[in-house]
Amino acid sequence: MEISNEIRSRIIEAANQLYQESGSDRFPTVDQVRRAAKADMNTTSMVMKEWRRQQTAAPAAVAVAIPERVQEAMSAALATLWSEAQELANESLAAAKQAWEAERADTDAMRVELAQAFEQQADELDDTRQKLAEAQDAAQVAGEKQQQLAQELAGVTSRLHEIEAREQAGQQRIEELRAELAEEKTEAQQQVQQYRQELEAIRAKMEQQAEQHRAELAALQEQRDTTAQELATVQARSVAQQEAAANRQKDLQAQADKLAAGLEKAQQTAAAAREQVAGLTGKLEVMESQNKELVAALKAQPKAAAPRNRTPAAKKDAAE
Template identity: 40%
Template structure:
């Protein structure tokens, strides 16, 4: 038994023999299964299947039995002719045995040739399958490369779009910051206008008792200022959310600021005018009292 056969594990050997027996029975013992068929059926490697199959086929083959050619002593003492005839017959039997052995050897050699051919065919089949697998692997790799290129192209496009979006966002943020800065400046001006109106309101508060018209004008100025402040706050909030309408809203807010400043200036002018009128009235009252006081003294 060769070293290769002895190195094959027992379970593998049993699987190969069982597979060969099953395949041999399936064809009604008409022909031996090929090595490749047994390899696939038993799911073993080609070397193990080839080694065990050689042994299995040898067992299945009919072995030639040697024919005895020994001449007994009694025959030696017998008639020479009988001995010759018997010896000739023995030689024929030996030759027949030799021919049987040669036939068995030729059959075994034919079987080995068939096995080699089977191995060659199995090798060719495996080689073809391997080439087909390599072709499929190459096609798959090519497909993966194309998919990778497409994915890389899409990724590059997405990166470009993202960079553009970031640029637009930065510009929008800068514009919003500018709008907020301008709104803050305008708010400061409105605060200053509010302070001026408060000062005017304080001056008008002292003069409310003198005339109803001054009170009406003051209330009107206060209402106008409240409306202007509410409009300015709404416009400032809208400017953060709606960038496109910021310029128009700022223009309206500026116009309203100017109106508020004009109203405050008018209120200050009215207050000064009323103060002048009050001063004149006071002077007139003083003069009237001066004229009335001497008359009173004279009557006394």
């Protein structure tokens, strides 16, 4: 498997940084390096294996000079030299074996770390899959809820259109009621004006009749005074004329009583006219109060239906 230089450098850099952070006491695990370098597990394990081999393979200087004891043994015997050489070879073999044991222990440790890392990664993958499934379920629920909200919004929009249509119809009805109220108000004002004119005419007629009766009464009183003077003159002239004057006085007294009765009747007629005027004034005030209450009721209840096409006679009866 070929590994790019960029990924290899990133893994080695992450391993060196983690190794330095631990104080060079222990090697970082493959999973730690994988997370820090953001690489896959296989690539990280291969590069970490090379990195650990480089860390454990300490450089050793190759001896080029003959050891001092070999030089000393040369003078003794070749057998001794061979023995010493064999001993050195055994020591090298022991060192190589020790290095191999260390490398094998490191490999076993790395294998354990890889197994643990793979298990952890598998757990993370399962967790991620579970979260993905939950997210998909949540997305499905959100989609269903969004669809439900869209349906509810459509219903609310439809109801809003119905309310707007009702409001428009109600506004139109209010305008119609206002027009009817204005028409009825105009008719009521015309009736009030007519009642006022009739009241003024009745009042003027009553005053004219009262003035006429007062003038007649004054004429009768003046005539009675004149007659009394004439009667006194006639009584002074003749007893016969006195009797005639007495009869005349009776006639005048009867006329005066008749005129007084007519005056009293005229006064009663004037009182009745004043009562009629007061009644008409009360009816006028009642009509004005009813008109005000009708206006207030229409303003307070704009949707209430008002009676239409009422005749002036029916309105007058309702006012009474």
